[in-house]
Amino acid sequence: MPPRIKNISNYRNSQLASAEASIDGYDTAILLNAQGKVAEGPGACVMLVRDGQLITPGVTDSILESITRASLIELARDRLGLEVVERAVDRTELYIADEVFFCGTAAEITPIVSVDRYTVGDGEQGPITTELERVFHDVVRGKDRAYAGWVTPVGAARAVPAD
Numbered sequence: 411m412p413p414r415i416k417n418i419s420n421y422r423n424s425q426l427a428s429a430e431a432s433i434d435g436y437d438t439a440i441l442l443n444a445q446g447k448v449a450e451g452p453g454a455c456v457m458l459v460r461d462g463q464l465i466t467p468g469v470t471d472s473i474l475e476s477i478t479r480a481s482l483i484e485l486a487r488d489r490l491g492l493e494v495v496e497r498a499v500d501r502t503e504l505y506i507a508d509e510v511f512f513c514g515t516a517a518e519i520t521p522i523v524s525v526d527r528y529t530v531g532d533g534e535q536g537p538i539t540t541e542l543e544r545v546f547h548d549v550v551r552g553k554d555r556a557y558a559g560w561v562t563p564v565g566a567a568r569a570v571p572a573d
């Protein structure tokens with residue numbers, strides 16, 4: 411199934427992977443593409459940090475072209491000054507990465523602290539993940555006005571009057 415766009419039928423693939431992961435005792439799945447490289451998670455893209463570099467599978471690696479992924483690539487470069495590389499990622503690279511996380515509209519930024527039962531980094535959310543999450547939340551909550559064009563204010567965000 412072409413995963414490039416968000417289409418309800420694509421969710422079946424994520425459901426199958428999630429069910430298998432759950433049966434095997436994992437929280438969730440990371441899908442590989444036909445080349446055996448890391449693609450993405452069920453409903454989220456994957457990013458990893460190695461030696462200060464932010465790495466994520468490219469748009470030709472059988473991923474959904476995620477808005478969150480594109481936003482984080484821009485924020486990582488512009489706000490954190492990180493080098494971001496879009497390239498094929500091996501499954502075993504996830505084991506030795508310093509940090510791994512999912513990103514997506516629903517996942518926002520979700521740290522991954524173990525893969526195939528190998529502990530990633532020190533087994534906790536890493537510092538670059540935390541910093542990117544802070545920058546991302548400032549943008550999506552409208553606090554960072556430099557990216558105001560990315561967000562649509564909704565009524566629920568308005569402050570409730572005191573009484």
Ligand SMILES: *Cc1c(COP(=O)(O)O)cnc(C)c1O
Pocket residue numbers: 413416420424450451452453454455473474475476477478479513514515516
């Ligand atoms: C929704 C989704 C993503 C993330 O895309 P966003 O546009 O950031 O929400 C990634 N992969 C899959 C399979 C998805 O369904």
